[in-house]
Amino acid sequence: MHDVAVVGGGPAGSHVAGRLVKLGYDVAVLERKQYLSEPVCCTGIISRECTTTFAIDEDLIFRWANGARIISPSGEVVKLWRPEPQAAIVDRVSFNISLASRAQGRGARYLMGTQVRAVKVQDDRVVIEAGCDGEPLSIEARVAVIATGFSLGFVEGLGLGRISDSVPGIQVEVAAPTIDDVEVYCGREVAPGFFGWLVPTSPGRALVGLLARRSLGTYLEKLMSSLEAQGKIMAANSEPMHWGIPLKPLPKTYGQRLMVVGTAAGQVKPTTGGGIYYGLLCADIAADHLDRALAADDLSARSLARYEREWKKKLGRELRVGYWARKVYERLNDGQIEKIFDIMQSSGILEDLLKDEDLSFDWHGGVVSRVFNYRVFLKTIAAMNLPTGLIKRLTSWGRGGG
Numbered sequence: 476m477h478d479v480a481v482v483g484g485g486p487a488g489s490h491v492a493g494r495l496v497k498l499g500y501d502v503a504v505l506e507r508k509q510y511l512s513e514p515v516c517c518t519g520i521i522s523r524e525c526t527t528t529f530a531i532d533e534d535l536i537f538r539w540a541n542g543a544r545i546i547s548p549s550g551e552v553v554k555l556w557r558p559e560p561q562a563a564i565v566d567r568v569s570f571n572i573s574l575a576s577r578a579q580g581r582g583a584r585y586l587m588g589t590q591v592r593a594v595k596v597q598d599d600r601v602v603i604e605a606g607c608d609g610e611p612l613s614i615e616a617r618v619a620v621i622a623t624g625f626s627l628g629f630v631e632g633l634g635l636g637r638i639s640d641s642v643p644g645i646q647v648e649v650a651a652p653t654i655d656d657v658e659v660y661c662g663r664e665v666a667p668g669f670f671g672w673l674v675p676t677s678p679g680r681a682l683v684g685l686l687a688r689r690s691l692g693t694y695l696e697k698l699m700s701s702l703e704a705q706g707k708i709m710a711a712n713s714e715p716m717h718w719g720i721p722l723k724p725l726p727k728t729y730g731q732r733l734m735v736v737g738t739a740a741g742q743v744k745p746t747t748g749g750g751i752y753y754g755l756l757c758a759d760i761a762a763d764h765l766d767r768a769l770a771a772d773d774l775s776a777r778s779l780a781r782y783e784r785e786w787k788k789k790l791g792r793e794l795r796v797g798y799w800a801r802k803v804y805e806r807l808n809d810g811q812i813e814k815i816f817d818i819m820q821s822s823g824i825l826e827d828l829l830k831d832e833d834l835s836f837d838w839h840g841g842v843v844s845r846v847f848n849y850r851v852f853l854k855t856i857a858a859m860n861l862p863t864g865l866i867k868r869l870t871s872w873g874r875g876g877g
């Protein structure tokens with residue numbers, strides 16, 4: 476019997492596996508992909524903070540970004556830029572491989588092409604039922620870590636509740652010989668309630684994508700036609716890929732002999748959909764708590780509950796504030812988005828934020844609170860006829876609530 480069975484060999488799963496195997500535990504990772512070199516539907520933008528915290532190898536980074544050009548519905552460009560790099564664009568496939576190789580190098584056993592169907596918790600073990608090459612496979616471990624990414628049905632089957640809000644995303648790789656800046660496109664014609672992006676990766680290539688609750692393919696075609704017409708991109712290099720992003724966390728991320736980490740747990744920034752950094756942070760917290768629980772041989776729900784308390788202490792407010800900020804943004808029409816662009820620039824809010832050391836790519840709760848502290852901003856939002864419940868929350872953020 477293994478000490479730990481990790482279901483899912485993405486960044487969160489491989490990081491937990493790597494940490495635990497280093498501590499001396501016997502870890503198996505069950506991954507449904509045959510090869511980790513299979514494409515991943517992700518843009519691969521992570522903060523500089525993430526690269527430092529997790530010692531991300533420079534070789535995995537396509538390029539650094541000092542900021543982004545944000546484009547309003549009418550085409551007005553706001554350049555968010557700082558003298559030092561703010562984010563790295565990583566080669567997402569190599570990133571997965573590197574984390575898995577790190578874990579394997581330390582002794583984790585990867586079972587590739589293994590699709591887990593059920594996780595059965597017994598008093599003294601978990602039994603994981605999977606299929607590999609068409610054959611049934613059963614694995615036993617003292618505890619299971621679920622790191623299956625966006626997998627609503629699978630996670631719901633664990634009996635820990637369900638992720639109640641999520642959004643699909645779509646992305647395609649294109650030829651883009653002249654693009655150097657990250658561009659973010661706002662407006663209901665581009666990606667209603669969300670945003671589209673053009674992100675340069677390796678020389679001459681870029682990713683074009685967007686999040687939207689419906690008609691992803693149509694919006695992507697429209698965005699690509701517009702970028703082609705502007706001469707920013709040329710032909711698509713591949714078929715579009717789509718995948719989902721949770722916007723709210725799973726109600727419960729632990730159970731007896733069970734932990735859920737990363738995107739499977741909804742540990743994702745609801746503002747941007749970025750899930751790599753939060754997933755890795757929570758994978759660290761999970762590994763710390765599992766170490767203690769395995770050593771004490773106490774894998775009860777009560778013991779593993781500490782993992783959830785800890786990750787919520789770190790991210791809970793971020794996720795709540797980010798979600799409500801997202802709900803506000805989703806209700807805005809193009810005129811209102813333009814108005815916010817105007818206010819942010821004309822009243823100096825943007826300039827102040829860019830000077831502020833605390834403005835962070837990863838921690839949006841503080842930024843939202845700061846912005847709502849500007850009376851002019853609050854007044855502008857208050858005049859937008861948003862539901863009173865939302866306005867109340869906004870006002871409380873301005874006062875530091877969450």
Ligand SMILES: Cc1cc2nc3c(=O)[nH]c(=O)nc-3n(C[C@H](O)[C@H](O)[C@H](O)COP(=O)(O)OP(=O)(O)OC[C@H]3O[C@@H](n4cnc5c(N)ncnc54)[C@H](O)[C@@H]3O)c2cc1C
Binds near residue numbers: 589626684720743
């Ligand atoms: C279009 C798009 C763009 C994105 N861009 C960014 C970005 O720029 N920056 C960022 O931080 N985040 C981004 N994200 C989110 C990011 O991709 C995820 O948050 C991140 O991959 C989560 O890592 P994870 O390890 O939790 O899950 P995943 O990376 O999804 O890994 C889960 C693994 O589990 C495996 N698996 C699933 N079910 C089973 C099963 N039943 N049995 C066995 N194996 C299974 C999968 O094959 C997969 O390898 C984006 C998402 C989308 C959709």
